[in-house]
Amino acid sequence: MGLLVVGSVAFDSVETPFGTVEDVLGGSATYFSTSASYFTDVNLVAVVGEDFPEKHINFLKMRRINLDGLERTGGRTFRWQGKYGYDLNEAQTLKTELNVFEHFSPKLPEHYRDAEVVFLANIDPDLQRDVLTQTKNPKIVAADTMNFWIESKRDSLIETLKHVDILLINDSEARQLTDEPNLVKAARKINSYGPKTLLIKQGEYGVTMFNSHSIFIAPAYPLENVFDPTGAGDTFAGGFVGYLANTMDFSDIALRRAAIMGSVMASFNVEDFSLNKIRDLDYKEIESRFREFKKLSHFEDI
């Protein structure tokens, strides 16, 4: 039952033209599960070090995220340091300290194994498959990846994709994975690798979703104040997969709504550093921004 996510919990240090934060709560699994927690019960699998403070644990618990799969081990928590220019679309990584994440070997607690929906955040594709072998029979497997794995573990990634229903990556990764500059052709190739549904994340330009016989474009919300795009992709994924796990409807209509819900959550997330803005949203705010998205792209037939 429920939604399972496997990924990272981290400390981020981020510099943007609008400010700087040090060692704030971050990580793909953190952003994903916080965002998804507005829609469904989340079971998290990740690893932290002995330096991980109780206040973060309490926050995740406050969001009703199940932490039975959060391993705590000796050593320091994963740390990432990055910087953004005025073009907030791409982070420049200044430093990555894998620490306890280096030897992360996800172990699913027994009661996690019958998860109906699984999200494999951006980790080693070997580990992504290892997680799947520990699950019983999920109805939907969604996954993320990154250029690092495309370059260094391509064969393993392609093997993982055979078991993935929904892949979420950005446009440059889609081009790199398929060696195809045209995004529509790249999407068709990726569909043929396994994922029936592909979401191509394009930062401030929104998301394009490719299904076997339909393309959907979800705009990004035009914000006057974008503070920090860190975690936007995982927050999107959390809203998207979380909404699907709530409804368990995977029709084209439901997938489109879910893509907007992901965009809604991502639009909140970038308005502040770390998870500050999505710590404690009112569901009414989420519904209200969903309706704003409707206004944003609506036009009448001729």
Added chain:
Amino acid sequence: MGLLVVGSVAFDSVETPFGTVEDVLGGSATYFSTSASYFTDVNLVAVVGEDFPEKHINFLKMRRINLDGLERTGGRTFRWQGKYGYDLNEAQTLKTELNVFEHFSPKLPEHYRDAEVVFLANIDPDLQRDVLTQTKNPKIVAADTMNFWIESKRDSLIETLKHVDILLINDSEARQLTDEPNLVKAARKINSYGPKTLLIKQGEYGVTMFNSHSIFIAPAYPLENVFDPTGAGDTFAGGFVGYLANTMDFSDIALRRAAIMGSVMASFNVEDFSLNKIRDLDYKEIESRFREFKKLSHFEDI
């Protein structure tokens, strides 16, 4: 009566990863008026040299474009040479030969002066204002510009903008014009310069339209074969302004439909070199692609 456009008629030589063409018909006024001719009568003002062949004149006449304002003078026609990489979003200009365009001084034939809708394509902002002084009392003035004028004739451009109702520029130009990296803030600044409506063209990512109390995002059509983006912006403008001139309805609903119509025309244009694809479209093809745009961005409320 009708729609007036002032801009360039040119020969383009273009290299893309998909092929090369030499001295083909191009120019902002050519793309604009061909695209607009599907919706309304167009009166063109431009200049060509003695090397401009009859076959191009005949093509423009075939599209029922009024050429009484097309000046023919001694010398060579304006020539542009450019190159695109796999990222088709930005052209690298290899060569610009202004030729007869260098001393272009637009003169409106008497029967052009009562145009209700005016499009000032990307020319010297001094000339744009000069054109306006020759018109009687247009209901709507739309304009384009480029980084070159923003850098070299900023004050003149700001003066021109006071008389412009609808400005169409790309995102980097909007940022450069306002010295504001955030697009929403940049748009609000530009609205305060004069244009009540601003369309920010974002290439393969579509168009964002800012009105005083509404933002609309029109996606770009995801194409498997993008051959040549030359003229896409002017073709968009032709569909947008042409549709408005046809209906003379400037409500938010009409502006949104017009933005989609511009996107429809641009999506055809990039499928082939020069104006090949938009030379002779069936209006049913245009309507059919308009409906495809509807499918592309439609989602149901929650």
